[in-house]
Amino acid sequence: MRILSGIQPSGALHLGNYFGMMLPAIELQEKGEAFYFIADYHSMTSLFDPAQRRRNTLDVALDFLACGLDPARAIFWRQSDRPEVTELAWILTTLTPMGLLERCHSYKDKVARGISPNHGLFAYPVLMAADILLFDSNIVPVGRDQKQHVEVTRDIAIKFNETYGQTFILPEPQIREEVAVVPGTDGQKMSKSYGNTVEIFGDEKGVRKKIMGIVMDSRTPQEPKPDAEKNVAIQMLRLVAPAPVAKDYEERLRAGGLGYGDLKKGLFEHYWNYFAAARARRAELASNLDHVEGVLRDGAARARTVAEKVLARARTAAGL
Numbered sequence: 232m233r234i235l236s237g238i239q240p241s242g243a244l245h246l247g248n249y250f251g252m253m254l255p256a257i258e259l260q261e262k263g264e265a266f267y268f269i270a271d272y273h274s275m276t277s278l279f280d281p282a283q284r285r286r287n288t289l290d291v292a293l294d295f296l297a298c299g300l301d302p303a304r305a306i307f308w309r310q311s312d313r314p315e316v317t318e319l320a321w322i323l324t325t326l327t328p329m330g331l332l333e334r335c336h337s338y339k340d341k342v343a344r345g346i347s348p349n350h351g352l353f354a355y356p357v358l359m360a361a362d363i364l365l366f367d368s369n370i371v372p373v374g375r376d377q378k379q380h381v382e383v384t385r386d387i388a389i390k391f392n393e394t395y396g397q398t399f400i401l402p403e404p405q406i407r408e409e410v411a412v413v414p415g416t417d418g419q420k421m422s423k424s425y426g427n428t429v430e431i432f433g434d435e436k437g438v439r440k441k442i443m444g445i446v447m448d449s450r451t452p453q454e455p456k457p458d459a460e461k462n463v464a465i466q467m468l469r470l471v472a473p474a475p476v477a478k479d480y481e482e483r484l485r486a487g488g489l490g491y492g493d494l495k496k497g498l499f500e501h502y503w504n505y506f507a508a509a510r511a512r513r514a515e516l517a518s519n520l521d522h523v524e525g526v527l528r529d530g531a532a533r534a535r536t537v538a539e540k541v542l543a544r545a546r547t548a549a550g551l
């Protein structure tokens with residue numbers, strides 16, 4: 232079984248990225264051949280500062296390795312170190328109906344938020360299809376917002392196979408329903424673009440401030456809260472605290488008597504401990520950047536064997 236996923240270097244990684252995509256990916260590296268990459272070509276659709284892109288790419292590498300991506304098990308590379316993917320994207324783009332891309336929520340949401348779209352942003356799902364199909368991927372672990380893109384990938388693969396003969400494997404998205412959407416500090420989906428994130432490796436003071444700033448309602452501490460399970464801090468606590476601890480907080484909130492301040496303090500402590508070991512590993516990796524570069528270079532070399540083989544298959548099928 233081949234597992235593949237990618238993450239964009241577009242800013243500091245947060246709890247949504249961690250629980251929605253990174254942790255499932257890290258756990259899956261035990262279950263098959265794992266291919267994980269830093270999607271720096273994708274970041275070009277919305278980030279135009281080269282130094283920032285380089286910095287972010289290195290940060291994602293450090294974050295992912297610190298969180299447990301194991302280069303002895305998984306192939307980990309920088310997307311642009313395997314340019315075959317852009318050739319496959321061109322081949323696939325000629326079989327992609329405009330309507331398929333026009334229906335993509337992620338594109339429509341960005342346009343609705345006032346982003347003036349470039350062609351790359353519109354064609355983004357085709358590059359993502361190329362990422363997935365180039366490595367004969369079976370399983371793609373992602374958060375729920377990426378599910379449609381994997382479905383688009385399947386549609387494009389089916390179209391190619393019908394047009395040029397059986398060439399591509401159809402991938403399946405894998406979404407963890409219990410963490411499909413991690414809420415942000417304002418209760419909406421946690422996302423860099425909404426400014427409501429809690430970073431995985433934020434500095435202590437900054438994250439404490441963000442957690443203490445989680446938006447709550449104006450009920451008094453004594454009031455019972457029958458909807459305790461919907462509380463954003465409780466939802467986050469369920470991710471970073473042992474299940475019985477989270478349950479206990481939830482019950483105390485439901486019964487009345489637990490103040491929101493104490494709840495958020497508890498959340499901060501559990502968040503901070505949850506990532507303590509990873510934080511130490513990250514500091515160690517950051518002091519050995521040559522090693523990190525070496526991991527990415529080696530990953531790109533290992534990814535090459537598969538990429539060249541699959542691209543050759545697609546070129547031949549299409550008559551190139």
Ligand code: ADP
Nearest residue numbers: 247248251252373374411412413420421422423
């Ligand atoms: P952002 O919304 O912050 O820009 P990305 O779109 O770069 O995040 O997402 C990277 C990965 O993390 C994707 O697989 C995405 O589904 C997952 N992800 C991002 N935010 C969340 C969230 N709030 N809950 C669950 N998964 C998420």
Ligand code: TRP
Nearest residue numbers: 235236237238239270273359362
């Ligand atoms: N589009 C994904 C995101 O923004 C990142 C990504 C690029 C990806 N290529 C991929 C994820 C291939 C899975 C598979 O999160």
